[in-house]
Amino acid sequence: MNDAQHDLPFGRWIQSRIYSAGVFGRRPSVPTHPAALEELGLKAMSPAARDYVQTGAGAGSTMTANRAAFDKHRIVPRMLRDVSRRDQSITLLGRELPSPLLTAPIGVLEMAHPEADLAVARGARAAQTPMIISSQASYPMEQIAGALGDHPSWFQLYWSNQPSVVESFVRRAEAIDAEAIVVTLDTTVLGWRTLDLDRAFLPFARGMGIAQYTSDPAFQALVEARVAADDLPTPDGRPTPTAVRSLLSITRNYPGDFRDNLRSAHPRAAVQTFLDVFSRTDLTWADLATLRAMTKLPILVKGVQSADDARLALEHGVDGIIVSNHGGRQVDGAIGSLDALAEIVPVVDGTVPVLFDSGIRCGADVYKVLALGASAVCIGRPYVYGLAIAGADGVREVLEHFRAELDLMMATTGVTSIAEIDRSTLA
Numbered sequence: 001m002n003d004a005q006h007d008l009p010f011g012r013w014i015q016s017r018i019y020s021a022g023v024f025g026r027r028p029s030v031p032t033h034p035a036a037l038e039e040l041g042l043k044a045m046s047p048a049a050r051d052y053v054q055t056g057a058g059a060g061s062t063m064t065a066n067r068a069a070f071d072k073h074r075i076v077p078r079m080l081r082d083v084s085r086r087d088q089s090i091t092l093l094g095r096e097l098p099s100p101l102l103t104a105p106i107g108v109l110e111m112a113h114p115e116a117d118l119a120v121a122r123g124a125r126a127a128q129t130p131m132i133i134s135s136q137a138s139y140p141m142e143q144i145a146g147a148l149g150d151h152p153s154w155f156q157l158y159w160s161n162q163p164s165v166v167e168s169f170v171r172r173a174e175a176i177d178a179e180a181i182v183v184t185l186d187t188t189v190l191g192w193r194t195l196d197l198d199r200a201f202l203p204f205a206r207g208m209g210i211a212q213y214t215s216d217p218a219f220q221a222l223v224e225a226r227v228a229a230d231d232l233p234t235p236d237g238r239p240t241p242t243a244v245r246s247l248l249s250i251t252r253n254y255p256g257d258f259r260d261n262l263r264s265a266h267p268r269a270a271v272q273t274f275l276d277v278f279s280r281t282d283l284t285w286a287d288l289a290t291l292r293a294m295t296k297l298p299i300l301v302k303g304v305q306s307a308d309d310a311r312l313a314l315e316h317g318v319d320g321i322i323v324s325n326h327g328g329r330q331v332d333g334a335i336g337s338l339d340a341l342a343e344i345v346p347v348v349d350g351t352v353p354v355l356f357d358s359g360i361r362c363g364a365d366v367y368k369v370l371a372l373g374a375s376a377v378c379i380g381r382p383y384v385y386g387l388a389i390a391g392a393d394g395v396r397e398v399l400e401h402f403r404a405e406l407d408l409m410m411a412t413t414g415v416t417s418i419a420e421i422d423r424s425t426l427a
């Protein structure tokens, strides 16, 4: 944050920062145009990382539907209203936030940048945007919390089939002062992700994105038991160069000394154990009561796409709903997430906050989501592009650009507060 900002509304400040730098021949290192951001972000990643971030389920038609749903709604700007003072602050779960943005939980960020979640934490903090820490992060949540300092975070839970791991994750989230638990409902199995399948590439099988697990005492106990039982698959045939690279990746990603890890069965046992315990496919709504009994933290469910499921979520006492289709990575041929939002908001009727993600690419998209009744939004792939381009600074810039564009959208459409962005602003 810079002192010069105090006098200017956020959008004007960022805009003038960019144009002033332009006088000296400098352009923004992170593009403001969504397509240019995506192109540069993908270019900055390895081919495997690019595919991992880009892939949807199947033919990718849900990702297309996510974008098409945004195109269906058009904004009607209003003129000659005093927009000299604009305020995009909101109150969410009792906390005042300077803007309605959060970072969506995204796993295996080490594929985009070596500092991964630590860089996201620093970038999100600098942009005053709460971070939702992923179960599949590349660093343990305690280290991410260290990078966040006193900046707010939530913890996203993938519900393991091992109750000890679920409870341990929740206790650790409480210990780092996470302010809510987000249970992701849509990924009890991984979707049919064609770009990853055609590359035969699953990052977890190479020891990536499992740091929450390898740093967890309950998970470590399971690994010890597996090692003691000598329960590891034996590789068949001569080792290939890829097999050696995978083993090195697994070894490097396991906590502790690399040379010790090379001689140990633990890194391979950890990967195998993770693949066994990742999720519970028999999870039902009734199980939310277990989580409710476990923690006083607010519980949000992520992945709701139907009005009936929103009703069930409310009946089971959730504190918030995140309307999301996981960026089209789980179900091919599904409805656009924004179409789901329009059905769900009236059902929830303001009883708990409704958040949204899937397909948001710019500030105008955020505006439409708010106009359709969401309380806040989660930014997904765009911040990963910023991370790949410029680490923590890239994440900060992407989030600042969203906030700046939203501010200027407010000015150019004649609203001065988030509450005023309602259905009446749409055609």
Ligand SMILES: Cc1cc2nc3c(=O)[nH]c(=O)nc-3n(C[C@H](O)[C@H](O)[C@H](O)COP(=O)(O)O)c2cc1C
Pocket: 052, 053, 054, 104, 105, 106, 107, 108, 134, 135, 136, 137, 156, 184, 302, 324, 325, 326, 327, 328, 329, 357, 358, 359, 360, 379, 380, 381, 382
């Ligand atoms: C590479 C990648 C990894 C993701 N990892 C997780 C995760 O660990 N947990 C989770 O709940 N959602 C995860 N998501 C889904 C995001 O939280 C969010 O729902 C999605 O990115 C929204 O779609 P969009 O990025 O196209 O806007 C992931 C998404 C991507 C693209």
